[in-house]
Amino acid sequence: MTTTRATQATRATRATRATLVIGAGGTTGRRVTAGLIAKGRCVKAAGRTPTPQPGAQPVRFDWNEPATWTEALDGVDRVYLIPPTGSPDPAEVMLPFLHQARTAGVRRAVLLSSSAIPAGGPAVGRVHEQLPGLFEEWAVLRPSWFMQNFADPAPHARTIRDDGAILTASGDGRVGFIDAEDIAAVAVHALTDEQAPNTDLILTGPQALSYADVAAIITDVTGLPVVHRQLTFEELRDRWAAEIPLEFATMLAAMDRAIAGGAEDRTSDTVERLTGRRPGTLRAFVEREVRAAASH
Structure with a gap:
C-alpha cells in the first residue's frame, strides 16, 4: 500500500x-x-x-x-x-x-x-x-525532408514563386517528404507516453517522390507552372554559401547528392504506428498550405 x-x-x-x-x-x-x-x-x-x-x-x-x-x-x-x-x-x-x-x-x-x-x-x-x-x-x-520546405518563407517557396522552379542537386532521387504536423504528433507521443521510445525514429510521409513529382503536384493543385531545375553539387553549394557558412552549405549540398544516390528513397510506418493516424500526403499539404499562398 x-x-x-x-x-x-x-x-x-x-x-x-x-x-x-x-x-x-x-x-x-x-x-x-x-x-x-x-x-x-x-x-x-x-x-x-x-x-x-x-x-x-x-x-x-x-x-x-x-x-x-x-x-x-x-x-x-x-x-x-x-x-x-x-x-x-x-x-x-x-x-x-x-x-x-x-x-x-x-x-x-x-x-x-x-x-x-x-x-x-x-x-x-x-x-x-x-x-x-x-x-x-x-x-x-x-x-525526412519537410513538406513545409515548399511553403513560405522557405527557400524553395521563393524560387517557386519567383522562377517557377525548384532548384536541387538531387537528380531523380526520391524523398519521403513529411508534414511537420506529423513530426509534431510523434514528438508529443514521445514526450507524453508512459514509456519513452528510447530509440531513434525514422519519420516519413506515405510516398517517396522525386522533386519532379513535387513540381508536378504543385502545378496540378495550384495551376502555376513549376519545374524541377537540376543543379550540380558545386552550383548548389555556392548558392547556399551566399546565405550561410560554407561548411554548412557544403553539408546541405552533400545531402542533395546523397538523395541522388537513393539515400532517402524509403518510407516508414512510424507515424501511423505511434500516433494511430496515417501521415498526410504531399497533395493534401499543397492544397492546405501552398495553394492559398499562390492565389495571393
Missing part, C-alpha cells in the same frame, strides 16, 4: 512539472507546444524572442547565452530539443546544456534530428550519439 501511494505521489509530482519546448515558435516547435497543451500538459515555450502562446509560459532561451538556460530549466522534467539553426557543430553548445538539464532534474529528452544524419554523424549526429548516456528516457526524431 505504501509503495502504491509513493508511486501515485511520484506521478502527481511529475504531472505538475513542465515540458520545455525549445524553438517553440518554429515549424515543429509551435505544433508540439499546441499538442502538449491539448493534452493538458504544462509547457514552457522557449525562444530567443519568446512568443506568447495560449496555455504556455513564454521563457527566453538562447543556445549561445548559457545565462538563459537556468530559468528555462526551472521546474522542467522533459525537453523537446531543436538544434541551433545553421550551426555546423551544434554539439558544442547542446551538450553542456544537456548536462545542466540532467542536473536540473530533466528525465526525458526528445531531439529533432534528420533522416540524413545517423548517430555519430555530422552536425546533430554527435548529440544523438550521446543522448542515451545522458538520459534514461529519450528519443531522436529523424524526419
Whole structure:
C-alpha cells in the first residue's frame, strides 16, 4: 500500500512539472507546444524572442547565452530539443546544456534530428550519439525532408514563386517528404507516453517522390507552372554559401547528392504506428498550405 501511494505521489509530482519546448515558435516547435497543451500538459515555450502562446509560459532561451538556460530549466522534467539553426557543430553548445538539464532534474529528452544524419554523424549526429548516456528516457526524431520546405518563407517557396522552379542537386532521387504536423504528433507521443521510445525514429510521409513529382503536384493543385531545375553539387553549394557558412552549405549540398544516390528513397510506418493516424500526403499539404499562398 505504501509503495502504491509513493508511486501515485511520484506521478502527481511529475504531472505538475513542465515540458520545455525549445524553438517553440518554429515549424515543429509551435505544433508540439499546441499538442502538449491539448493534452493538458504544462509547457514552457522557449525562444530567443519568446512568443506568447495560449496555455504556455513564454521563457527566453538562447543556445549561445548559457545565462538563459537556468530559468528555462526551472521546474522542467522533459525537453523537446531543436538544434541551433545553421550551426555546423551544434554539439558544442547542446551538450553542456544537456548536462545542466540532467542536473536540473530533466528525465526525458526528445531531439529533432534528420533522416540524413545517423548517430555519430555530422552536425546533430554527435548529440544523438550521446543522448542515451545522458538520459534514461529519450528519443531522436529523424524526419525526412519537410513538406513545409515548399511553403513560405522557405527557400524553395521563393524560387517557386519567383522562377517557377525548384532548384536541387538531387537528380531523380526520391524523398519521403513529411508534414511537420506529423513530426509534431510523434514528438508529443514521445514526450507524453508512459514509456519513452528510447530509440531513434525514422519519420516519413506515405510516398517517396522525386522533386519532379513535387513540381508536378504543385502545378496540378495550384495551376502555376513549376519545374524541377537540376543543379550540380558545386552550383548548389555556392548558392547556399551566399546565405550561410560554407561548411554548412557544403553539408546541405552533400545531402542533395546523397538523395541522388537513393539515400532517402524509403518510407516508414512510424507515424501511423505511434500516433494511430496515417501521415498526410504531399497533395493534401499543397492544397492546405501552398495553394492559398499562390492565389495571393
